Structure formats: C-alpha cells, structure tokens
Amino acid sequence: MKTKTFESALEEIEKILRELEEGNLPLKESVAKFNEGYELLKFCNKELKEAEMSIQKIADKNGKLSFEEF
Amino acid sequence: MESDSKSKIYSVNEITTHIKNLIEDDKILQNILVLGEISNFRYYNEKHMYFSLKDEDSIIECTMFYNSNLNLDFKPKEGMKVIVGGYIEVYKKKGIYQIIIEKMQLAGKGELYLRFLQLKEKLEKQGLFKEEFKKPIPRFPKAIGVITSLEGAAVRDIIQTIKKRYSHVRLIIYPSFVQGDEAKYTLVKGIETLNQLYIDVIIIARGGGSFEDLWSFNEESVARAIFNSKIPIVTGIGHETDFTIADFVADKRAHTPSAAAELVVPSEQEILNLLNEKKDSLKQISYNKIEILKREIKGIKGRLTALNPSAILERGYSITMKENQIISSTKNINAKDMISTIVRDGKIESEVKNKNENKNF
Numbered sequence: 001m002k003t004k005t006f007e008s009a010l011e012e013i014e015k016i017l018r019e020l021e022e023g024n025l026p027l028k029e030s031v032a033k034f035n036e037g038y039e040l041l042k043f044c045n046k047e048l049k050e051a052e053m054s055i056q057k058i059a060d061k062n063g064k065l066s067f068e069e070f
Numbered sequence: 071m072e073s074d075s076k077s078k079i080y081s082v083n084e085i086t087t088h089i090k091n092l093i094e095d096d097k098i099l100q101n102i103l104v105l106g107e108i109s110n111f112r113y114y115n116e117k118h119m120y121f122s123l124k125d126e127d128s129i130i131e132c133t134m135f136y137n138s139n140l141n142l143d144f145k146p147k148e149g150m151k152v153i154v155g156g157y158i159e160v161y162k163k164k165g166i167y168q169i170i171i172e173k174m175q176l177a178g179k180g181e182l183y184l185r186f187l188q189l190k191e192k193l194e195k196q197g198l199f200k201e202e203f204k205k206p207i208p209r210f211p212k213a214i215g216v217i218t219s220l221e222g223a224a225v226r227d228i229i230q231t232i233k234k235r236y237s238h239v240r241l242i243i244y245p246s247f248v249q250g251d252e253a254k255y256t257l258v259k260g261i262e263t264l265n266q267l268y269i270d271v272i273i274i275a276r277g278g279g280s281f282e283d284l285w286s287f288n289e290e291s292v293a294r295a296i297f298n299s300k301i302p303i304v305t306g307i308g309h310e311t312d313f314t315i316a317d318f319v320a321d322k323r324a325h326t327p328s329a330a331a332e333l334v335v336p337s338e339q340e341i342l343n344l345l346n347e348k349k350d351s352l353k354q355i356s357y358n359k360i361e362i363l364k365r366e367i368k369g370i371k372g373r374l375t376a377l378n379p380s381a382i383l384e385r386g387y388s389i390t391m392k393e394n395q396i397i398s399s400t401k402n403i404n405a406k407d408m409i410s411t412i413v414r415d416g417k418i419e420s421e422v423k424n425k426n427e428n429k430n431f
Binding site for chain 1: 212233238242245259263344
C-alpha cells in the first residue's frame with residue numbers, strides 16, 4: 001500500500017467493503033480482507049485522535065518566509 | 071430594401087419597420103450598459119417606469135417594465151446617476167427608440183460598479199468562471215492556508231469554527247490587507263506564497279463591508295492569481311449578498327468567513343459516525359458471508375448423506391457382496407459360493423444354494 005493518509009485509508013476500506021459485498025472472494029481471502037479493513041479502521045481512528053490543531057502565521061519579509069506560532 | 075429606393079415611396083410603417091429591424095438586429099445595441107442621469111421620471115400606478123437618461127450632450131428615452139423594476143434595491147429619482155443594462159428597442163407607435171432596461175444600479179456606487187461588470191464579463195468570456203476549472207475541495211485536509219487580515223473578525227471566526235468542528239489540522243495564516251490600495255498585492259502574494267507550501271486548501275476571507283470596501287476582491291490580478299492557484303481556493307468574503315469577482319473564480323464560494331471554514335473541514339462527529347458505519351458494514355458483510363457458507367455446508371452435507379450407501383441400509387435395503395465385490399447380477403455367482411450381506415446393523419454370511427437367471431421371480 002502507498003503512504004497511508006486518512007483519506008486513502010478510508011478509500012481502501014470502501015474498496016474492501018465493495019469486494020466483500022460482491023461475495024466472489026474465497027473464504028480465506030475474505031477473512032484477510034476483513035482483518036485488513038479492521039486495521040485500516042483502527043488507523044483512521046488513531047489518525048483522528050493524534051493530529052492536534054496547530055496555528056501558525058507566516059511572516060513574509062521581502063520574500064523570506066518564517067513561521068510564528070499564532 | 072430595393073436599390074431604386076429614391077424613386078420608391080414608402081409608407082410610414084414600412085420605413086419605421088426598416089429602422090426597427092436595423093436597430094434590433096444590431097448585436098451591440100441589444101446588450102448595453104449605459105451611464106447617465108435620470109430625468110423626467112414617471113412612475114404611473116407604481117408599475118412601469120418611464121424616464122430619460124441624459125448627460126451633458128445627449129438624451130435617450132428609457133422604459134423599465136414592472137417585472138424588471140420589481141427587484142430594484144433603490145428608488146429611482148430625478149437627477150440620480152445610474153448605470154442601466156438592457157437593449158434598444160424602436161417603439162413604432164411613437165416613432166422613437168428607447169432603452170428597455172432590464173437592470174439598473176446606482177452610479178453613486180461609483181464607476182466602480184461599471185468596472186466590476188466589465189471585468190466580470192471579460193473574465194467570464196475568457197472562461198475563468200467555468201465549472202470545468204473548479205478544483206475539488208479535499209474531504210480531509212491536513213493543512214489549510216488562510217489569507218486574511220489579522221485585525222478583523224474573519225480570522226477569529228475561522229479559527230473558532232475549525233476548532234469546534236475538526237481540530238486535527240494545521241492552519242497557516244498569511245496576513246494580508248483586505249482593503250485599500252495595498253490589498254491586491256498582498257492577496258496575490260499570499261496566494262503565490264501558499265502555493266509553494268504543502269497545503270491542501272486555501273481560504274480567502276474578509277468580513278462584511280461596503281462595495282468599495284470589498285473592492286480589492288474585484289481586482290483582475292487577484293482573480294487571475296486565484297485562477298492560477300494549484301491549490302483549491304474557497305472564498306468567504308463579506309456577507310451573503312456580496313458577490314465579488316474573486317467569488318466567481320474561486321473553486322468554491324462561501325457566504326461568510328465562518329461558512330468558508332465550515333466548508334473546508336469535515337465535522338469530527340460526522341467522521342466518527344462514518345467510521346462506525348464502515349465498521350458495522352464490515353461486520354455485517356462478514357457475518358452474512360459466514361452464514362451463507364454455513365448454509366452451503368449444510369446443503370452439501372444433506373446431499374452427501376443422500377448419496378452415502380449407508381443411507382440405503384438405513385432405509386431397509388441391504389448390499390450383497392462376494393469377495394468384497396458388490397453383487398449386482400447373477401452372472402458371477404454360482405452355487406456354493408460364499409457371500410456376505412450387509413444390513414443396517416451387521417453382516418450375514420451365507421452359502422449360495424442355487425441361482426435363477428429368470429428376471430420374473
């Protein structure tokens with residue numbers, strides 16, 4: 001899997017759900033998909049909990065940028 | 071008209087109709103904006119408005135019908151400077167040409183309004199407002215750029231709204247003037263600067279103000295910077311009724327700074343609900359799958375049971391064998407052969423006395 005973001009993880013979950021819904025997968029693969037989906041959900045929840053809000057403002061001195069906490 | 075027009079005598083109606091066709095087929099005259107002063111204003115029964123529009127050198131008759139003047143946001147009066155939009159019509163019964171007014175604005179708002187309309191038309195023609203150029207706003211942004219003044223209420227409103235809804239983002243504020251001559255430069259600079267950073271979406275915001283106050287957002291350079299931005303831009307400028315050129319070019323327009331913030335971040339509760347929903351469907355689908363498999367296994371078991379020879383014994387039949395071969399014909403059997411008969415609960419050993427090859431026993 002590519003670098004995981006909240007968004008890509010959610011997309012992946014939706015894909016897994018679709019595959020499972022179609023019901024063509026062998027049992028062993030279904031179970032694997034289910035576990036994968038569960039892990040992705042855990043990842044999403046973790047992402048949500050961990051990211052904290054930060055606010056910065058840009059100081060632009062003749063094109064020289066610096067960031068200051070706001 | 072025929073070439074021998076000099077010798078031909080026209081009726082009044084014929085020549086008037088010709089003039090009318092000439093004027094009303096003209097593309098320019100059918101979509102015009104005119105600046106002038108209201109004179110000889112007549113408003114019979116508060117329905118249709120009739121007046122002249124004049125400047126120092128000229129005068130032109132105007133009519134604004136009821137369905138057009140219904141939504142005017144001011145009361146036209148003698149001597150007012152206005153900009154009207156509409157088309158030229160020839161009124162045959164009176165032999166006059168006049169502007170049929172579809173929209174009218176106080177020019178007291180300045181020639182600015184005219185500039186606004188002209189720029190809007192120009193950029194629209196160039197396709198800057200087209201839906202196909204609008205970039206989608208990401209559902210779960212990680213970094214949001216905000217271009218606004220640090221002084222106004224807008225910046226506070228945006229921070230508060232985002233904090234309340236979804237506090238998992240990085241806000242990067244580019245302080246900009248949002249009014250006055252400097253504003254357009256800092257707005258453009260802000261857009262260009264934020265485009266060099268890893269940012270998912272940009273909010274351009276300003277609190278309410280007069281048409282003149284919001285003017286910087288009607289500058290062509292600002293419009294072009296918004297159009298050229300690689301990062302999607304959401305505007306939240308002024309109040310609900312204010313429209314600026316920036317709003318038309320932006321990928322998404324919100325009514326106010328707070329509304330722009332709301333548009334840009336998802337609500338945390340909604341996300342949690344979404345995740346729970348996914349979890350439930352994942353469980354449900356897996357449960358269903360297992361149930362289906364269970365049922366399938368049951369079905370197969372039933373069919374296997376039916377095919378199992380011991381099921382035949384259960385039903386009261388028996389199997390007869392000779393030297394571990396099932397006897398299904400009289401052919402290989404002779405008197406004195408030892409055979410065994412398998413029944414439900416055991417085995418019977420016997421010796422063959424004789425055989426009868428006649429089927430009709």
